[in-house]
Amino acid sequence: MKVLKFGGKSLANGKGLETVLSIIIDKVKQGQEIAVVVSARDKATDQLESMLERAAGGEDISDDFSGFKQYQLAGEDIDFSEEFSVLQRIFDGVSLLGDYNDKIKDNTLAQGEVLSAKYVAHLLRKRGIQAAFADSRQFYVTNSLFGNAQLQEEASHRRTLDYFAQFPKGTTPIVTGFIAANELGQTTTLGRNGSNYSASILANILNAEELQNYTHVDGIFTANPELVTDAKIIERLSFEEANELANFGTSILHAKTIIPLLENKIPLRILNTFKPNDAGTLICEAQDSIGGIRAISVLENYALVILEGRGLLGKVGVDARIFRALAQAQISVSIISQGSSERGIGFLVTNKDAHKAKQALEKEFESDVYSHDVSGVSLVEEVGVVSIVGQNLADFDKPYNALIRNQVIPLLINNSATGRNVSVVIHKKDLPKAVNVIHGEIFQISKRINLVIFGRGTVGGTLIEQIFQARADILKRRNINLQIVAIANSKEVVFNHKGISPADYTAFDTLKVPYQISELIAQVQQHHLENLIAIDVTASKAFVENYLPLVENGFDLVSANKIANTIGYPFYKKLRGTLTQYKKQYLYETNVGAGLPLIDTIKLLHHSGENITRIRGIFSGTLSFLFNTYSASDAPFSEILQKAIDSGYTEPDPREDLCGNDVGRKLLILARELDLENEFEEVSIENLIPPTLREGSREEFLSRLKEFDPIYQEIKDKAPQGTVLRYVGDLHGDLSQTATARLEVKLVSVPVTSALGQVKGADSIFEIYTESYGENPIVIQGAGAGAAVTARGVFGDILRIIGNK
Numbered sequence: 001m002k003v004l005k006f007g008g009k010s011l012a013n014g015k016g017l018e019t020v021l022s023i024i025i026d027k028v029k030q031g032q033e034i035a036v037v038v039s040a041r042d043k044a045t046d047q048l049e050s051m052l053e054r055a056a057g058g059e060d061i062s063d064d065f066s067g068f069k070q071y072q073l074a075g076e077d078i079d080f081s082e083e084f085s086v087l088q089r090i091f092d093g094v095s096l097l098g099d100y101n102d103k104i105k106d107n108t109l110a111q112g113e114v115l116s117a118k119y120v121a122h123l124l125r126k127r128g129i130q131a132a133f134a135d136s137r138q139f140y141v142t143n144s145l146f147g148n149a150q151l152q153e154e155a156s157h158r159r160t161l162d163y164f165a166q167f168p169k170g171t172t173p174i175v176t177g178f179i180a181a182n183e184l185g186q187t188t189t190l191g192r193n194g195s196n197y198s199a200s201i202l203a204n205i206l207n208a209e210e211l212q213n214y215t216h217v218d219g220i221f222t223a224n225p226e227l228v229t230d231a232k233i234i235e236r237l238s239f240e241e242a243n244e245l246a247n248f249g250t251s252i253l254h255a256k257t258i259i260p261l262l263e264n265k266i267p268l269r270i271l272n273t274f275k276p277n278d279a280g281t282l283i284c285e286a287q288d289s290i291g292g293i294r295a296i297s298v299l300e301n302y303a304l305v306i307l308e309g310r311g312l313l314g315k316v317g318v319d320a321r322i323f324r325a326l327a328q329a330q331i332s333v334s335i336i337s338q339g340s341s342e343r344g345i346g347f348l349v350t351n352k353d354a355h356k357a358k359q360a361l362e363k364e365f366e367s368d369v370y371s372h373d374v375s376g377v378s379l380v381e382e383v384g385v386v387s388i389v390g391q392n393l394a395d396f397d398k399p400y401n402a403l404i405r406n407q408v409i410p411l412l413i414n415n416s417a418t419g420r421n422v423s424v425v426i427h428k429k430d431l432p433k434a435v436n437v438i439h440g441e442i443f444q445i446s447k448r449i450n451l452v453i454f455g456r457g458t459v460g461g462t463l464i465e466q467i468f469q470a471r472a473d474i475l476k477r478r479n480i481n482l483q484i485v486a487i488a489n490s491k492e493v494v495f496n497h498k499g500i501s502p503a504d505y506t507a508f509d510t511l512k513v514p515y516q517i518s519e520l521i522a523q524v525q526q527h528h529l530e531n532l533i534a535i536d537v538t539a540s541k542a543f544v545e546n547y548l549p550l551v552e553n554g555f556d557l558v559s560a561n562k563i564a565n566t567i568g569y570p571f572y573k574k575l576r577g578t579l580t581q582y583k584k585q586y587l588y589e590t591n592v593g594a595g596l597p598l599i600d601t602i603k604l605l606h607h608s609g610e611n612i613t614r615i616r617g618i619f620s621g622t623l624s625f626l627f628n629t630y631s632a633s634d635a636p637f638s639e640i641l642q643k644a645i646d647s648g649y650t651e652p653d654p655r656e657d658l659c660g661n662d663v664g665r666k667l668l669i670l671a672r673e674l675d676l677e678n679e680f681e682e683v684s685i686e687n688l689i690p691p692t693l694r695e696g697s698r699e700e701f702l703s704r705l706k707e708f709d710p711i712y713q714e715i716k717d718k719a720p721q722g723t724v725l726r727y728v729g730d731l732h733g734d735l736s737q738t739a740t741a742r743l744e745v746k747l748v749s750v751p752v753t754s755a756l757g758q759v760k761g762a763d764s765i766f767e768i769y770t771e772s773y774g775e776n777p778i779v780i781q782g783a784g785a786g787a788a789v790t791a792r793g794v795f796g797d798i799l800r801i802i803g804n805k
């Protein structure tokens with residue numbers, strides 16, 4: 001035979017109840033021998049408890065009780081007068097006395113189970129099924145611990161067999177879950193959510209072939225799918241693993257459910273009532289194929305109690321005193337952790353017991369506090385536990401590091417006695433993020449990376465399109481789910497915690513809303529987003545002020561904006577200190593060489609101890625094109641400049657390129673990568689704009705380009721034979737002995753046969769001189785400008801950060 005168990009949500013009026021009836025009828029018609037255990041229907045238990053509490057408070061519950069009765073009858077001609085009469089007497093008595101005890105509460109809640117079982121049996125009989133109501137109080141015998149009674153196994157076993165032997169062959173018993181009776185026949189309950197436990201007891205006593213637990217979910221998942229959207233169903237679990245999950249918070253399983261099944265090795269299958277043909281999760285005796293990390297479970301509503309005191313180090317009996325005091329206060333302790341260098345112990349209790357536990361310990365150790373042997377008892381309230389079933393502590397480094405990177409700081413870590421389960425105690429507010437972070441690390445279904453992009457200009461727009469185009473391939477090849485959750489300009493943002501689609505981006509002007517950076521950070525935190533990267537593709541000096549709060553709130557940074565690396569050195573150092581403090585990364589390869597690997601190369605050389613003596617090169621793709629073309633042409637300078645403007649190589653106002661400040665900033669960034677303390681004011685920059693053209697509007701400037709011609713023709717004519725003009729940045733000096741370097745940006749003549757002289761088009765080129773390489777520099781050359789190249793470089797920084805996670 002098989003035992004079927006249906007939960008309260010499955011038994012709700014309407015589709016749920018009809019589905020349950022069809023499952024039972026189908027099995028009976030197939031000739032299967034079954035017994036059915038049912039919980040109270042829908043929210044009956046909560047409703048009964050609420051009415052009991054309100055009656056004790058003197059409230060009028062007549063309307064609620066009337067609604068309750070109507071729901072239970074649901075228009076059926078069935079006699080519930082006895083159960084309703086019992087409830088009425090209880091409510092009247094409680095209202096009169098203004099109080100109730102656990103015995104009264106058990107009798108109240110039991111009526112929900114009785115009503116449910118009688119109702120299901122009634123409907124089955126109407127549909128031609130030989131069904132019989134079975135009241136578990138007639139055969140489950142317990143002690144008198146009302147609210148959480150303990151089963152008397154021998155008596156219960158005997159009475160159950162006798163009770164079920166009375167049913168004629170072909171009868172389907174509909175059994176009440178959760179309830180039992182003591183030797184005096186007084187109603188008891190097996191603890192909240194104990195219907196699963198009572199079903200497993202029945203399966204064991206009747207030696208069932210299988211216990212099928214029908215619920216509102218598809219089975220047991222690798223994590224709660226309400227918290228982790230990519231959680232996967234677990235097809236098979238061992239009894240031991242299922243028991244660990246039950247102990248550590250999986251709501252589908254009662255903590256005691258597995259124990260009765262072990263004796264006869266009876267499999268338990270978790271099924272979805274509304275998908276009865278799915279396989280669900282099978283819990284059975286361990287097989288060789290079962291192993292590794294199985295699932296993540298969560299416990300909420302706990303508090304961490306900490307007792308510390310150096311004076312207790314080495315003293316015998318301290319632990320006994322702690323747990324004796326808690327036992328006398330009837331407080332159950334969960335996870336425990338002890339310090340070694342300093343005498344200290346931390347453990348979990350439920351929130352409702354937290355202050356009682358603190359008071360009990362303060363009373364027990366009152367004299368020790370007075371003698372300073374105990375420094376005190378402290379509480380950390382509203383904590384939760386993330387437990388990883390199957391996790392070995394020795395392999396917990398990746399999940400732990402991922403938590404730290406996402407600014408989830410464990411308060412306590414505990415390894416089970418078996419060594420195969422790790423529990424992490426954290427603040428309750430961090431639970432959703434922690435579960436997602438750990439799940440992504442250990443199951444590697446896909447690592448979700450949440451991107452926030454600031455800037456919708458040419459580079460920003462190109463980057464967004466590149467991400468949309470590459471997402472599917474990156475997910476397939478690297479198992480990384482790149483998700484843009486926010487796109488913002490200086491004033492408005494489009495935000496979607498589930499990810500912005502290309503259609504959303506196209507509709508930016510329709511969907512955008514005003515924002516402040518603090519509001520955007522709050523939205524990210526509200527949705528517990530993990531693995532956050534903020535990408536700055538603006539040119540805004542004001543936006544750089546947001547870098548620090550972004551880092552402090554869990555973001556890594558990628559930037560094409562040079563300003564954060566070139567403003568005052570104190571901010572530069574403060575940003576690095578904040579990054580170190582919060583263990584975040586900041587990448588900005590495109591600040592100097594667009595898509596070229598210049599900064600990475602310099603960092604590698606410098607950090608490996610190589611003494612860099614000089615860095616020289618053509619830093620601007622715009623000015624590279626301008627002078628490469630001008631040196632090789634007889635055309636006037638203004639014509640070449642106009643061509644650069646028309647080709648989109650320059651900024652909208654070309655003076656931003658021609659003044660040389662951009663090259664100066666790039667040179668300063670490289671100096672700071674070498675730990676030099678230069679400021680921008682110390683960069684010697686040759687401004688290429690004649691003084692008469694430096695002021696005025698852009699339009700006026702563009703109308704007077706011919707004024708460049710005689711100036712640059714004279715410079716070109718004076719250049720030595722065999723040379724060409726190049727606008728060069730040069731970092732040099734005694735770099736190993738001083739805190740600063742000489743930084744010069746100027747127009748120079750270089751031999752046409754040199755590396756700088758042979759540059760073509762809009763390429764940038766950098767020569768890195770070191771002691772080891774002597775007079776032969778490392779040369780890095782390639783495209784130094786263009787939205788696509790810069791965006792691709794930013795994208796590369798994003799992927800590098802992901803690779804380091």
